[in-house]
Amino acid sequence: MNQHGMVHRALSPHNILMDQEEHIKLAKFGLYHMTAHGVDVDFPIGYPSYLAPEVIAHGISKPSDHTPSEKPLPSGPKSDVWSLGIILFELCMGRKLFQGLDISERLKFLLTLGCMDDTVTVLAEEHGCLDIIKELPESVISLLKKCLTFHPSKRPTPVELLQDKLFNEVSPLYTPFHKPASLFSSSLRCADLTLPEDISQLCKDANSDYLAERSIEEVYYLWCLAGGDLEKELVNKEIIRSKPPICTLPNFLFEDGESFGQDRDRSSLLDDTTVTLSLCQLRNRLKDVGGEAFYPLLEDDQSNLPQSNSNNELSAAVTLPLIIRERDTEYQLNRIVLFDRLLKAYPYKKNQIWKEARVDIPPLMRGLTWAALLGVEGAIHAKYDAIDKDTPIPTDRQSVLQIEVDIPRCHxxxxxxxxxxGHAKFRRVLKAWVVSHPDLVYWQGLDSLCAPFLYLNFNNEALAYACMSAFIPKYLYNFFLKDNSHVIQEYLTVFSQMIAFHDPELSNHLNEIGFIPDLYAIPWFLTMFTHVFPLHKIFHLWDTLLLGNSSFPFCIGVAILQQLRDRLLANGFNECILLFSDLPEIDIERCVRESINLFCWTPKSATYRQHAQPPKQSSDNNGVRNSTPYFSVDSQDTPKTDLVCLHLNSPNHT
Structure with missing residues (x-):
């Protein structure tokens, strides 16, 4: 934790847990970090008996207590070492410290320990357990004295404490935590995988709790789909209490600040009660899901859905609207398990990820799936960490100012x-992109492009940056040059040709009234529609966009115009300007369907651009070319010439 810049500050026995395999887990360690070292809350973080003396002496400080140049000093790792010493002392003594003392007396006693030479002996005498302490091994007493050193400057850090000889004696029992290999790394992700000799036995045990093998993120997501409501659970347990603000005021207040009347509102204080969420409702929803659904075989010729006892129902579910599929608990379980297996086999199963993404992408797996579709590979975290995101650069002053203006307005x-x-993460990711692309500049709208990736990878800035860096050259090649006028103009010209090709009547009308794409389409394509639609619509739109090549955005633009076709044909220039200033509601699912149809009926020559990214000719045996679209009418990715000629000769074409 300390190596990642985090301090627990609330370390106590009831926050040290053990799982079924007797692995030690620390709980409730994020509150101090997420509240800006306690500044953002009105209550002290920590428990009086376990607080380090320097924490007690510092007290609770608010931003108003300090000048702008002076900030309260946050607790460091050594504060946790003191708490650890108190916990170890209690374990040795066999009972809790400071029983029978109120909070103020406990705090005063801890502060007086600074006058003592031997804190451990003083604590033992105060609690009548000096005989027990004397019987402890010398190595244990030495460790306790190190932890309970009053002055933090003399107290060891956790790293230094680990060098104590006591830990050398128990080293065979100590197993350091190894973080699992991440998806985008060179490490083997299945190096420690152990399977039974007969794999078919994995799903034969009727008493197996397959759900317990899934990650906590997956279980919580499915729990919410099955009807779980966290806020409702907390209200029922009286953790969340609502009270009108007027009822929280005191009845009588003196000039010196002393108040009489109502007690302090308990709803504003810390309540660290652990609430256990019941999985009964979720298990009941999944009772018909067989064990084999948790272990889908990743065969090249498999169907779009994993095998299960209710495979027919799942196959039928594919025909339902996407919004219904995304709320179906059983369907999402099957899709999540399948995508999890495929992504763990990335990039070997890249081709199959593309095929499954054509059906749909489970929302929980969308961030990693998008990264796979964009071909993100390699040590992305090392690359991101190597970028200097803090040092000001004179040449990017304008970019920094524009970023600061745009971020507060973004979604x-x-x-x-x-x-x-969120704003801080926006700054870091955008600054990293500007610094790492010296030949490009920041244009207004780049923040909107970053938003979907940052939202899906909020706790993984490196992946958000890697996805954005892969997305821009594929769909917005050279859009962010300092002089991008020739690129934009060519793009809009091709878009005008697309409108004329697919809807000549609408094209003629718009040209007659002078309503050209330059007036409305630049924000569409510069932000890939993120400036036009809210995030939940962008997710569904980009699920399909990422399966197409750089010409697919033209089809999306035409599909939007076709939904507004009747109103555009009936109005003149001024009315069209007003229409696009506040774009009407667009059916995004219909837009996606029509975009695919338009794409399949458009010859490649119609969308040729001189300034497009050169196609990549290389691809591995199991991968897919970045320029290869994954849409088809009859299992063909490229529209046939006779279909194009048939369309050109249709009566509606002029």
């Missing part, structure tokens, strides 16, 4: 992206 309706932490 303000979303609580995550509009939060202070």
């Amino acid at each position: 303000q309706y979303d609580e995550l992206l509009s939060s202070p932490e």
